[in-house]
Amino acid sequence: MKLKQLEGLLGDLQQFSNPKVELEQYPTGPHIASRMLFTAENSFGDVGDRVVADFGCGCGTLGIAAALLGAEHVVGIDVDSQSLEIASANAEELEVELNLVQCDLRNLDFRGQIVDTVVMNPPFGTRKKGADMEFLRVALAVASQAVYSLHKTSTREHVKRAALRDFNAGSAEVLCELRYDVPHMYKFHKKREVDIAVDLWRFVPRGA
Numbered sequence: 001m002k003l004k005q006l007e008g009l010l011g012d013l014q015q016f017s018n019p020k021v022e023l024e025q026y027p028t029g030p031h032i033a034s035r036m037l038f039t040a041e042n043s044f045g046d047v048g049d050r051v052v053a054d055f056g057c058g059c060g061t062l063g064i065a066a067a068l069l070g071a072e073h074v075v076g077i078d079v080d081s082q083s084l085e086i087a088s089a090n091a092e093e094l095e096v097e098l099n100l101v102q103c104d105l106r107n108l109d110f111r112g113q114i115v116d117t118v119v120m121n122p123p124f125g126t127r128k129k130g131a132d133m134e135f136l137r138v139a140l141a142v143a144s145q146a147v148y149s150l151h152k153t154s155t156r157e158h159v160k161r162a163a164l165r166d167f168n169a170g171s172a173e174v175l176c177e178l179r180y181d182v183p184h185m186y187k188f189h190k191k192r193e194v195d196i197a198v199d200l201w202r203f204v205p206r207g208a
């Protein structure tokens with residue numbers, strides 16, 4: 001599938017109908033989501049025929065992109081049941097299979113399960129300090145092949161140090177810097193839309 005086609009399909013997905021600020025529910029837009037998964041597949045072969053998990057899947061955009069690019073099996077995990085309902089409707093609409101699990105990532109027990117690749121747009125930790133690092137810790141414990149994740153560019157050094165020193169990553173590479181559009185979703189938002197600089201990371205677990 002071509003990049004533009006993927007972006008077009010993701011652009012039609014339903015987004016959070018009742019976003020919960022404490023869970024940092026911001027949609028991963030079709031521009032970023034398509035480039036993230038397209039790069040994972042076309043530059044590294046980490047999606048096609050792989051078992052892919054979408055952590056904090058929300059409305060399912062990243063997991064659905066993985067399925068459209070030929071993942072063997074996709075699991076979407078989120079703590080919020082309303083988001084999972086939307087993800088399920090989105091998957092049905094595009095006729096792809098997503099296995100959806102409601103779970104707090106911090107309590108995830110993946111022992112014995114095979115996951116090749118984790119893709120995620122974690123909470124950036126704006127509401128709950130360290131939430132992004134919790135996601136990364138679990139992702140690197142679960143993935144056998146690679147982890148693709150978005151983090152604020154302002155946290156680049158911190159993310160790298162934690163991944164390599166504390167979370168057992170063998171490598172941590174920023175693939176590109178992107179602009180993340182945060183739409184006006186919450187009452188406290190003053191502007192119609194802001195964009196923030198985010199890094200698209202690829203982490204490889206040690207020994208992979």
Ligand SMILES: C[S@@+](CC[C@H](N)C(=O)[O-])C[C@H]1O[C@@H](n2cnc3c(N)ncnc32)[C@H](O)[C@@H]1O
Pocket residue numbers: 023024025026027028029055056057058059060061062077078079080083103104105106120121122123
């Ligand atoms: C930035 S949004 C990701 C959006 C998603 N990629 C999409 O396109 O809809 C972060 C997601 O993480 C979920 N989340 C936050 N804390 C969580 C936790 N502890 N365990 C599991 N999911 C969590 C939120 O419900 C939200 O859907």
